[in-house]
Amino acid sequence: EVQLVESGGGLVQPGGSLRLSCAASGFTFSDYWMHWVRQGPGNGLMWVSRINSDGTTTNYADSVKGRFTISRDNAKNTLYLQMNSLRVEDSAVYYCARRDVIVGALDYWGQGTLVTVSS
Amino acid sequence: DIVMTQSPDSLAVSLGERATINCKSSQSVLYSSKNKNYLAWYQQKPGQPPKLLIYWASTRDSGVPDRFSGSGSGTDFTLTISSLQAEDVAVYYCLQYYSTPPWTFGQGTKVEIK
Numbered sequence: 280e281v282q283l284v285e286s287g288g289g290l291v292q293p294g295g296s297l298r299l300s301c302a303a304s305g306f307t308f309s310d311y312w313m314h315w316v317r318q319g320p321g322n323g324l325m326w327v328s329r330i331n332s333d334g335t336t337t338n339y340a341d342s343v344k345g346r347f348t349i350s351r352d353n354a355k356n357t358l359y360l361q362m363n364s365l366r367v368e369d370s371a372v373y374y375c376a377r378r379d380v381i382v383g384a385l386d387y388w389g390q391g392t393l394v395t396v397s398s
Numbered sequence: 399d400i401v402m403t404q405s406p407d408s409l410a411v412s413l414g415e416r417a418t419i420n421c422k423s424s425q426s427v428l429y430s431s432k433n434k435n436y437l438a439w440y441q442q443k444p445g446q447p448p449k450l451l452i453y454w455a456s457t458r459d460s461g462v463p464d465r466f467s468g469s470g471s472g473t474d475f476t477l478t479i480s481s482l483q484a485e486d487v488a489v490y491y492c493l494q495y496y497s498t499p500p501w502t503f504g505q506g507t508k509v510e511i512k
Contacts, residue, residue, distance in 0.1 A: 324448065
C-alpha cells in the first residue's frame, strides 16, 4: 500500500525556518517525481515545488523561489522541503504527493502537515 | 502561468440529480503530439487530502465510481456527477499539469445537497 507521511510542521515566527519531511513507503520511491502542494486556511490548493526521481532537477512556484528548497534522500525514501525566511502567507497545510507517469498527475497524497507562521 | 477558472464556485444539487462543474484554462492544455489533455480532477472532503478522480481529462482513476465522468479538450473541461450521492459532498478541483512549471489548480467548486 502506498503511504506518504509528512512531518515537521509547527508554529514558527516570521523570518524563521522549518524543514518538512515526507516518508514514503509501499512503492519504489526512487522511480517517481515528487511534489509539494499547500493549502492555506480556508483556501484552495497551490502547487509549491517538484523534484525529479534522482534529485537533479527541481522547480518552484515564484512565491517560494529562493526561500524554499526541495530535496530527497532515495536511500531513506524521504522527501524534504526546507523553508527559510517564512512569511505569514506561507501558513498552510503542506502535502507531499507522488506523480505517476502513466497518470500524468498526482495520484497519491499524504495527510499533510500544518505550518503556522505567526508572531 | 496558466490560469484555471472553475464555475460555479458552489452548487446545490438534489440527491440522484446531475451535477456539472466547469473548468476553463487560459491557454490550451492539449499536448497535440500525444493527443492528451493534461487536466485532472480531484475531490477533497473536509480534513482529507485531495483524491484523484480523473486524469488525462477523461480517464477515471481506479476505484472511482462510474457516475463520475470528465470531458472536454483544449481549454474547456467538465466534470459530471451523473447521479449525486450523499458521499459526493466535497470540494472539487481541476489541475493542469501541462506547464513545466508551475502546475495550477482551479479555485475549487463546493458541491452540496439541495
